[in-house]
Amino acid sequence: MLTEKLIMKINAVLDSDLTSYRIAKxxxxxxxxxxxKLRDGESDIMKLQLATVVEFEKLYEEMMKMENIKSEIKGIITKVEAWxxxxxxxxxxxxxxDYIDGASDHYIVxxxxxxxxxxxxxxxxxVKELRNEIYEGTKTNEDFExxxxxxxxxxxxxxxxxAYRSDNGQIEWL
Structure with missing residues (x-):
C-alpha cells in the first residue's frame, strides 16, 4: 500500500512541467x-507496481534537486542585478x-x-527599437552606427x- 508521502511525490511528478514522454522515458x-492515463485519471496510482513507484520517487528527488539548484541560481542572479x-x-x-519575420535579438553574456x-x-x-526600424527599412545601419x-x-x-547558462550548457530564459 502506498503512503501519503509517496502518493504526494507521484502526483508532484505528474503535475510537473515534465512532458509525459520524459516521465515515461x-x-x-x-x-x-x-x-x-495516470494524468487523465484513467489509471489508478494505487495500482502501480513497486518498481514503478520507486522510479517515480527517484524522479521526484531529481526534480527537487533541480528546483534547489534553480533557486540557488536565482539567488545569485538577484545578487548580480543588485551589483x-x-x-x-x-x-x-x-x-x-535570428527571426524570419523580425529583427534579431542580441545579448551580451x-x-x-x-x-x-x-x-x-x-x-x-x-537599441532594440532601432534594430526593428532598420529591419523594417525606416532606418539604416548608418543610424545604428x-x-x-x-x-x-x-x-x-x-x-x-x-537568461542564464549553468554547467549543463542549456540556456534557461527567465
Missing part, C-alpha cells in the same frame, strides 16, 4: 500512454537569436565571478538578467 516505459556579485569583464560572449554560471543581458529598449555606444552598458541593460 525516465520510468522505463516504451511509450507515454501509461503516463497520459553584490561581480561579472568577469574579460571578453564577454555574445548571443544572437558574462561569467559570474566565483560561479560556474553565465548570465545574459538584453539590449536596452531604444551614429548611436553612441562607448561601452557595453550603453547598449545592454545590466540591471536585468534575462
Amino acid at each position: 525516465d520510468l522505463g516505459y516504451a511509450s507515454a500512454n501509461p503516463i497520459h 553584490e556579485i561581480g561579472l568577469v569583464d574579460a571578453d564577454p560572449n555574445y548571443h544572437e537569436i 558574462h561569467e559570474v565571478e566565483g560561479e560556474e554560471l553565465e548570465v545574459f543581458f538584453a539590449e536596452h529598449d531604444h 551614429e548611436l553612441v555606444i562607448n561601452e557595453p552598458a550603453d547598449q545592454y541593460d545590466y540591471d536585468k538578467v534575462v
Whole structure:
C-alpha cells in the first residue's frame, strides 16, 4: 500500500512541467500512454507496481534537486542585478537569436565571478527599437552606427538578467 508521502511525490511528478514522454522515458516505459492515463485519471496510482513507484520517487528527488539548484541560481542572479556579485569583464560572449519575420535579438553574456554560471543581458529598449526600424527599412545601419555606444552598458541593460547558462550548457530564459 502506498503512503501519503509517496502518493504526494507521484502526483508532484505528474503535475510537473515534465512532458509525459520524459516521465515515461525516465520510468522505463516504451511509450507515454501509461503516463497520459495516470494524468487523465484513467489509471489508478494505487495500482502501480513497486518498481514503478520507486522510479517515480527517484524522479521526484531529481526534480527537487533541480528546483534547489534553480533557486540557488536565482539567488545569485538577484545578487548580480543588485551589483553584490561581480561579472568577469574579460571578453564577454555574445548571443544572437535570428527571426524570419523580425529583427534579431542580441545579448551580451558574462561569467559570474566565483560561479560556474553565465548570465545574459538584453539590449536596452531604444537599441532594440532601432534594430526593428532598420529591419523594417525606416532606418539604416548608418543610424545604428551614429548611436553612441562607448561601452557595453550603453547598449545592454545590466540591471536585468534575462537568461542564464549553468554547467549543463542549456540556456534557461527567465
